[in-house]
Amino acid sequence: QQQVKQSPQSLIVQKGGISIINCAYENTAFDYFPWYQQFPGKGPALLIAIRPDVSEKKEGRFTISFNKSAKQFSLHIMDSQPGDSATYFCAASMDSGAGSYQLTFGKGTKLSVIP
Amino acid sequence: DAEITQSPRHKITETGRQVTLACHQTWNHNNMFWYRQDLGHGLRLIHYSYGVQDTNKGEVSDGYSVSRSNTEDLPLTLESAASSQTSVYFCASSDSGQGGYEQYFGPGTRLTVT
Numbered sequence: 672q673q674q675v676k677q678s679p680q681s682l683i684v685q686k687g688g689i690s691i692i693n694c695a696y697e698n699t700a701f702d703y704f705p706w707y708q709q710f711p712g713k714g715p716a717l718l719i720a721i722r723p724d725v726s727e728k729k730e731g732r733f734t735i736s737f738n739k740s741a742k743q744f745s746l747h748i749m750d751s752q753p754g755d756s757a758t759y760f761c762a763a764s765m766d767s768g769a770g771s772y773q774l775t776f777g778k779g780t781k782l783s784v785i786p
Numbered sequence: 787d788a789e790i791t792q793s794p795r796h797k798i799t800e801t802g803r804q805v806t807l808a809c810h811q812t813w814n815h816n817n818m819f820w821y822r823q824d825l826g827h828g829l830r831l832i833h834y835s836y837g838v839q840d841t842n843k844g845e846v847s848d849g850y851s852v853s854r855s856n857t858e859d860l861p862l863t864l865e866s867a868a869s870s871q872t873s874v875y876f877c878a879s880s881d882s883g884q885g886g887y888e889q890y891f892g893p894g895t896r897l898t899v900t
Contacts, residue, residue: 677828703887712893712894716890720888771816771882772889773844776829778826779828
Protein backbone atom coordinates (compact mmCIF):
# COMPACT_ATOMS: atom_id res chain seq x y z
CA GLN A 672 0.00 0.00 0.00
CA GLN A 673 1.55 3.23 -1.15
CA GLN A 674 0.95 5.82 1.54
CA VAL A 675 2.27 8.84 -0.39
CA LYS A 676 1.35 9.28 -4.04
CA GLN A 677 3.36 11.77 -6.09
CA SER A 678 2.69 13.21 -9.54
CA PRO A 679 3.81 13.78 -12.19
CA GLN A 680 6.68 11.32 -12.67
CA SER A 681 8.47 13.81 -14.89
CA LEU A 682 8.06 17.48 -15.65
CA ILE A 683 9.57 19.77 -18.26
CA VAL A 684 9.34 23.51 -17.62
CA GLN A 685 10.68 26.51 -19.47
CA LYS A 686 13.15 28.74 -17.66
CA GLY A 687 11.23 31.35 -15.71
CA GLY A 688 8.10 29.22 -15.50
CA ILE A 689 6.37 27.68 -12.49
CA SER A 690 6.98 24.05 -11.61
CA ILE A 691 4.25 22.29 -9.65
CA ILE A 692 4.54 18.86 -8.09
CA ASN A 693 1.68 17.27 -6.20
CA CYS A 694 1.46 14.70 -3.44
CA ALA A 695 -1.39 12.98 -1.64
CA TYR A 696 -1.25 10.97 1.54
CA GLU A 697 -3.57 8.53 3.26
CA ASN A 698 -2.51 8.31 6.88
CA THR A 699 -4.02 11.16 8.92
CA ALA A 700 -1.44 10.54 11.66
CA PHE A 701 1.28 12.08 9.48
CA ASP A 702 2.32 15.42 10.94
CA TYR A 703 5.45 16.46 9.07
CA PHE A 704 5.72 16.87 5.31
CA PRO A 705 9.17 17.54 3.83
CA TRP A 706 10.34 17.86 0.28
CA TYR A 707 13.75 16.54 -0.69
CA GLN A 708 15.84 17.54 -3.71
CA GLN A 709 18.27 15.12 -5.32
CA PHE A 710 20.85 15.88 -7.98
CA PRO A 711 22.33 13.07 -10.09
CA GLY A 712 24.93 11.07 -8.20
CA LYS A 713 24.09 12.71 -4.88
CA GLY A 714 22.00 11.87 -1.86
CA PRO A 715 18.67 13.63 -1.26
CA ALA A 716 18.78 16.87 0.69
CA LEU A 717 15.99 18.60 2.59
CA LEU A 718 14.56 21.48 0.58
CA ILE A 719 11.57 22.69 2.57
CA ALA A 720 9.08 21.21 5.02
CA ILE A 721 5.68 22.00 6.50
CA ARG A 722 3.52 20.97 9.41
CA PRO A 723 -0.27 20.58 9.04
CA ASP A 724 -1.09 23.55 11.25
CA VAL A 725 -0.27 25.95 8.40
CA SER A 726 -1.57 26.02 4.84
CA GLU A 727 1.49 27.48 3.15
CA LYS A 728 5.20 27.88 3.69
CA LYS A 729 7.52 29.88 1.47
CA GLU A 730 11.29 29.88 1.30
CA GLY A 731 12.68 31.96 -1.52
CA ARG A 732 11.34 30.61 -4.81
CA PHE A 733 10.01 27.42 -3.18
CA THR A 734 6.52 27.20 -1.66
CA ILE A 735 4.64 24.33 -0.09
CA SER A 736 0.85 24.49 -0.21
CA PHE A 737 -0.95 22.18 2.20
CA ASN A 738 -4.61 21.11 2.18
CA LYS A 739 -5.31 19.09 5.29
CA SER A 740 -8.93 18.26 4.47
CA ALA A 741 -7.98 16.91 1.04
CA LYS A 742 -4.83 15.23 2.40
CA GLN A 743 -2.78 16.83 -0.33
CA PHE A 744 0.29 19.01 -0.50
CA SER A 745 2.26 20.48 -3.34
CA LEU A 746 5.59 22.09 -4.15
CA HIS A 747 5.67 25.21 -6.29
CA ILE A 748 8.94 26.44 -7.76
CA MET A 749 8.61 29.98 -8.99
CA ASP A 750 10.88 31.41 -11.72
CA SER A 751 12.28 27.93 -12.38
CA GLN A 752 15.96 27.84 -13.35
CA PRO A 753 18.08 25.22 -15.12
CA GLY A 754 19.89 24.71 -11.82
CA ASP A 755 16.61 23.47 -10.34
CA SER A 756 16.75 20.44 -12.64
CA ALA A 757 16.75 17.52 -10.22
CA THR A 758 14.53 14.81 -8.83
CA TYR A 759 12.12 15.94 -6.14
CA PHE A 760 10.64 13.67 -3.51
CA CYS A 761 7.77 14.47 -1.22
CA ALA A 762 7.59 12.62 2.05
CA ALA A 763 5.38 12.27 5.08
CA SER A 764 6.29 11.40 8.61
CA MET A 765 5.00 10.98 12.12
CA ASP A 766 6.71 10.83 15.47
CA SER A 767 7.58 7.25 16.41
CA GLY A 768 8.46 8.44 19.89
CA ALA A 769 11.46 10.10 21.56
CA GLY A 770 12.12 12.43 18.65
CA SER A 771 12.29 9.74 16.03
CA TYR A 772 10.63 10.32 12.69
CA GLN A 773 10.41 7.77 9.90
CA LEU A 774 9.93 9.12 6.39
CA THR A 775 7.58 7.60 3.81
CA PHE A 776 8.58 8.88 0.39
CA GLY A 777 6.69 9.45 -2.81
CA LYS A 778 8.17 7.91 -5.95
CA GLY A 779 9.78 11.12 -7.12
CA THR A 780 9.42 13.66 -9.91
CA LYS A 781 12.23 14.34 -12.35
CA LEU A 782 12.18 18.04 -13.17
CA SER A 783 13.94 19.39 -16.24
CA VAL A 784 14.10 23.16 -16.69
CA ILE A 785 15.00 24.07 -20.24
CA PRO A 786 16.52 27.42 -21.24
CA ASP B 787 32.92 19.49 9.29
CA ALA B 788 30.53 16.79 10.44
CA GLU B 789 29.36 14.50 7.68
CA ILE B 790 27.94 11.16 6.69
CA THR B 791 29.98 8.87 4.47
CA GLN B 792 29.30 5.61 2.71
CA SER B 793 31.70 3.03 1.35
CA PRO B 794 32.25 1.67 -1.11
CA ARG B 795 30.63 4.08 -3.57
CA HIS B 796 30.37 1.36 -6.18
CA LYS B 797 30.32 -2.41 -5.73
CA ILE B 798 29.88 -5.32 -8.11
CA THR B 799 29.30 -8.71 -6.55
CA GLU B 800 28.06 -12.13 -7.53
CA THR B 801 24.81 -13.79 -6.59
CA GLY B 802 25.03 -15.60 -3.28
CA ARG B 803 27.93 -13.64 -1.86
CA GLN B 804 27.72 -11.75 1.43
CA VAL B 805 28.15 -8.01 1.06
CA THR B 806 28.49 -5.30 3.70
CA LEU B 807 27.93 -1.64 2.98
CA ALA B 808 29.39 0.84 5.44
CA CYS B 809 27.81 4.01 6.78
CA HIS B 810 29.62 6.40 9.12
CA GLN B 811 28.37 9.69 10.54
CA THR B 812 30.24 12.22 12.65
CA TRP B 813 27.24 14.25 13.85
CA ASN B 814 26.67 12.01 16.89
CA HIS B 815 23.09 11.46 15.74
CA ASN B 816 21.06 8.82 17.55
CA ASN B 817 18.92 7.89 14.55
CA MET B 818 20.28 6.13 11.48
CA PHE B 819 18.46 4.72 8.46
CA TRP B 820 19.13 2.63 5.37
CA TYR B 821 17.13 3.12 2.15
CA ARG B 822 17.25 1.64 -1.29
CA GLN B 823 16.41 3.70 -4.36
CA ASP B 824 15.01 2.11 -7.48
CA LEU B 825 13.52 3.73 -10.56
CA GLY B 826 9.79 3.92 -10.18
CA HIS B 827 9.87 3.11 -6.47
CA GLY B 828 11.47 6.15 -4.92
CA LEU B 829 13.22 5.60 -1.60
CA ARG B 830 12.19 2.63 0.49
CA LEU B 831 13.21 2.05 4.09
CA ILE B 832 15.22 -1.13 4.74
CA HIS B 833 16.27 -0.91 8.39
CA TYR B 834 16.64 1.79 11.00
CA SER B 835 18.15 2.34 14.41
CA TYR B 836 17.29 4.77 17.18
CA GLY B 837 20.43 4.16 19.18
CA VAL B 838 23.21 1.73 20.07
CA GLN B 839 22.00 -1.87 20.14
CA ASP B 840 18.62 -0.83 18.70
CA THR B 841 17.63 -2.04 15.22
CA ASN B 842 14.26 -2.23 13.48
CA LYS B 843 12.92 -3.60 10.22
CA GLY B 844 11.60 -1.28 7.58
CA GLU B 845 9.37 -1.79 4.58
CA VAL B 846 11.79 -3.93 2.55
CA SER B 847 13.99 -5.70 5.12
CA ASP B 848 14.00 -9.25 3.73
CA GLY B 849 17.54 -10.34 2.84
CA TYR B 850 19.18 -7.49 4.78
CA SER B 851 20.49 -7.09 8.30
CA VAL B 852 22.06 -4.30 10.36
CA SER B 853 23.82 -4.00 13.69
CA ARG B 854 24.55 -0.91 15.78
CA SER B 855 27.52 -1.29 18.09
CA ASN B 856 28.33 2.43 18.35
CA THR B 857 26.71 5.77 17.60
CA GLU B 858 28.69 6.53 14.45
CA ASP B 859 28.21 3.39 12.34
CA LEU B 860 25.33 1.36 10.91
CA PRO B 861 26.64 -1.26 8.46
CA LEU B 862 24.14 -2.94 6.14
CA THR B 863 24.73 -6.61 5.32
CA LEU B 864 23.27 -8.57 2.45
CA GLU B 865 23.55 -12.14 3.68
CA SER B 866 23.28 -13.76 0.24
CA ALA B 867 23.13 -11.19 -2.52
CA ALA B 868 20.39 -11.56 -5.13
CA SER B 869 19.95 -9.82 -8.48
CA SER B 870 16.83 -8.15 -7.07
CA GLN B 871 19.10 -6.32 -4.64
CA THR B 872 20.83 -4.42 -7.41
CA SER B 873 20.08 -0.85 -6.41
CA VAL B 874 21.44 2.39 -5.05
CA TYR B 875 21.65 2.36 -1.28
CA PHE B 876 21.48 5.46 0.89
CA CYS B 877 22.27 5.85 4.52
CA ALA B 878 20.77 8.72 6.52
CA SER B 879 20.87 10.06 10.05
CA SER B 880 18.85 12.44 12.19
CA ASP B 881 19.21 14.04 15.59
CA SER B 882 16.53 12.99 18.06
CA GLY B 883 17.69 15.81 20.32
CA GLN B 884 16.53 18.28 17.66
CA GLY B 885 13.21 16.49 17.17
CA GLY B 886 14.51 14.02 14.63
CA TYR B 887 12.74 15.76 11.77
CA GLU B 888 15.48 16.32 9.25
CA GLN B 889 17.34 13.37 7.85
CA TYR B 890 20.78 13.89 6.36
CA PHE B 891 21.69 11.55 3.55
CA GLY B 892 25.00 10.10 2.51
CA PRO B 893 26.22 10.09 -1.10
CA GLY B 894 24.99 6.55 -1.80
CA THR B 895 26.44 3.18 -2.80
CA ARG B 896 25.62 1.73 -6.19
CA LEU B 897 25.46 -2.06 -5.85
CA THR B 898 25.28 -4.40 -8.82
CA VAL B 899 24.62 -8.09 -8.25
CA THR B 900 25.51 -10.25 -11.26
